[in-house]
Amino acid sequence: MEIETTALLADYDHVRKLAMQSLFQSLDKFSEGTVIVDRNARVVWINRDYAARFGFNDPAAAIGLDCEAVIPNSMMRDVVKGGEPILLDILETDRDPIVVTRLPIKDDNGETIGAVGFVLFNELRGLSPLFSQYARLRAELISTRQSLAQVRRAKYSFSSLIGTSAASLEVKRQARRAARLASPVLLLGETGTGKELLAHAIHGASGRADAPLVTVNVAAIPDTLLELEFFGAEAGAYTGAERKGRIGKFELAQGGTLFLDEIGDMPLALQGKLLRVLQEQEFEPLGSNRIVHTDVRIIAATAADLPALVAQGRFRADLYYRLNVLMIRVPPLRERLADIEAMAYAILDKLAVESGAGHLELDKDALAVLCAYTWPGNVRELRNTLERAVLLSDSERIDARSLARFIGDGRGQRRDDEGGDPRDTPDESGAQQYQQYGEAMRDYERRFLTDALRAAGGQVTKAAAQIGMARATLYRRIVALGIDV
Ligand SMILES: Nc1ncnc2c1ncn2[C@@H]1O[C@H](COP(=O)(O)OP(=O)(O)OP(=O)(O)O)[C@@H](O)[C@H]1O
Numbered sequence: 001m002e003i004e005t006t007a008l009l010a011d012y013d014h015v016r017k018l019a020m021q022s023l024f025q026s027l028d029k030f031s032e033g034t035v036i037v038d039r040n041a042r043v044v045w046i047n048r049d050y051a052a053r054f055g056f057n058d059p060a061a062a063i064g065l066d067c068e069a070v071i072p073n074s075m076m077r078d079v080v081k082g083g084e085p086i087l088l089d090i091l092e093t094d095r096d097p098i099v100v101t102r103l104p105i106k107d108d109n110g111e112t113i114g115a116v117g118f119v120l121f122n123e124l125r126g127l128s129p130l131f132s133q134y135a136r137l138r139a140e141l142i143s144t145r146q147s148l149a150q151v152r153r154a155k156y157s158f159s160s161l162i163g164t165s166a167a168s169l170e171v172k173r174q175a176r177r178a179a180r181l182a183s184p185v186l187l188l189g190e191t192g193t194g195k196e197l198l199a200h201a202i203h204g205a206s207g208r209a210d211a212p213l214v215t216v217n218v219a220a221i222p223d224t225l226l227e228l229e230f231f232g233a234e235a236g237a238y239t240g241a242e243r244k245g246r247i248g249k250f251e252l253a254q255g256g257t258l259f260l261d262e263i264g265d266m267p268l269a270l271q272g273k274l275l276r277v278l279q280e281q282e283f284e285p286l287g288s289n290r291i292v293h294t295d296v297r298i299i300a301a302t303a304a305d306l307p308a309l310v311a312q313g314r315f316r317a318d319l320y321y322r323l324n325v326l327m328i329r330v331p332p333l334r335e336r337l338a339d340i341e342a343m344a345y346a347i348l349d350k351l352a353v354e355s356g357a358g359h360l361e362l363d364k365d366a367l368a369v370l371c372a373y374t375w376p377g378n379v380r381e382l383r384n385t386l387e388r389a390v391l392l393s394d395s396e397r398i399d400a401r402s403l404a405r406f407i408g409d410g411r412g413q414r415r416d417d418e419g420g421d422p423r424d425t426p427d428e429s430g431a432q433q434y435q436q437y438g439e440a441m442r443d444y445e446r447r448f449l450t451d452a453l454r455a456a457g458g459q460v461t462k463a464a465a466q467i468g469m470a471r472a473t474l475y476r477r478i479v480a481l482g483i484d485v
């Protein structure tokens with residue numbers, strides 16, 4: 001009985017050895033590549049096809065080399081070191097990726113003395129669904145990473161800021177310096193001077209450029225929702241629409257920059273809360289007891305006269321001083337006349353591309369008209385004016401007459417401008433000029449809104465409430481119509 005068992009066990013051992021042998025032979029036969037390395041991960045043997053795949057026409061030339069010198073990205077050394085197999089893996093090669101299996105080779109004492117690797121790709125066609133899924137996920141990952149990087153990158157950089165006048169160069173110098181520092185930045189300047197553009201450029205040139213730039217337009221959000229917008233809310237903190245919870249802009253900007261546009265419009269109560277967050281660098285989302293630590297750089301901007309608001313008690317002095325560490329005053333366009341030509345041509349070139357027109361040219365007298373105007377709406381108004389002139393002009397040359405019709409309502413014309421109000425210029429044919437419908441409506445709207453603002457003592461929020469208009473809409477109309485507030 002005992003003899004029988006011993007014979008049986010010897011037979012099993014024999015079968016096991018045969019099984020291993022034939023497993024190796026089958027894998028070697030069906031595999032596109034086989035490689036064996038020694039305990040130092042040096043190639044002991046490699047088959048012809050596999051060697052050829054990595055540029056060795058003669059497999060003998062690979063013998064004795066480190067596995068990585070033959071197969072870039074090889075993990076055979078890990079198998080030799082760790083003694084554990086890697087049963088299924090994808091090896092990236094400069095052609096297609098391949099599916100491989102790697103097994104340690106052990107001696108009778110169980111010590112690892114080498115490793116063997118097979119390419120399973122050719123014969124295991126069953127893996128192709130897995131493969132295509134892998135390829136699809138990889139492609140998705142790459143494209144998601146690319147679009148994320150694009151979204152996060154600031155929209156405008158210093159190179160997109162036009163202007164070589166002394167005033168513009170000084171602003172750019174200050175902004176570049178601000179980009180290198182960590183303190184809050186306060187951008188002051190009339191509407192349309194390029195404050196938002198600068199905020200993007202500063203973020204893009206800062207050490208936070210790879211993290212998000214998040215913008216909150218304080219004037220465009222109803223006061224009652226501002227706190228929620230800033231700090232977010234825990235699920236269930238609100239009934240109704242906000243039941244799901246919401247991430248605040250402070251949290252979204254983590255690691256990056258929070259751009260607080262139109263900060264002069266921030267309600268006093270929220271100013272206090274903002275100040276506290278800036279001081280303590282932490283806050284709790286509404287309805288939660290979760291503390292969020294903030295690592296956010298603040299850039300604030302406003303066209304309002306912030307010191308005047310402080311003097312009137314409408315803006316907290318302590319918040320003003322907190323934000324006013326690096327103040328950049330963006331000068332109005334009329335203080336950098338030397339920029340107008342370059343600015344106008346940059347706008348015209350863009351318009352030409354958008355409209356499919358050829359090269360658009362400004363007449364000399366047209367340029368003179370542009371330089372004579374005071375531009376209360378600054379670069380934005382310049383762009384709108386050129387846009388309208390191009391739209392209504394049949395020629396690719398823009399002359400003074402075609403521009404003059406659109407420049408403000410004559411209010412902005414300089415007193416030293418010899419041309420006077422351009423609309424007074426008689427038509428060449430001497431025919432009577434009728435005011436057009438669109439222009440008449442704009443005149444009426446301008447008068448209506450100016451009256452409303454005057455009645456509200458210049459307070460936009462109050463005026464908007466009194467005439468039943470959304471505050472953000474009123475702001476937009478004020479800018480579009482060039483109304484002085
Ligand atoms: N230096 C500049 N170079 C090129 N474009 C400019 C420049 N400055 C402003 N612009 C353009 O003028 C327009 C208004 O700029 P932006 O929105 O940055 O102004 P703003 O100061 O934020 O105005 P507001 O106070 O009304 O929000 C934008 O279309 C912007 O691209």
Ligand SMILES: [Mg+2]
Nearest residue numbers: 195196261301
């Ligand atoms: Mg702005």
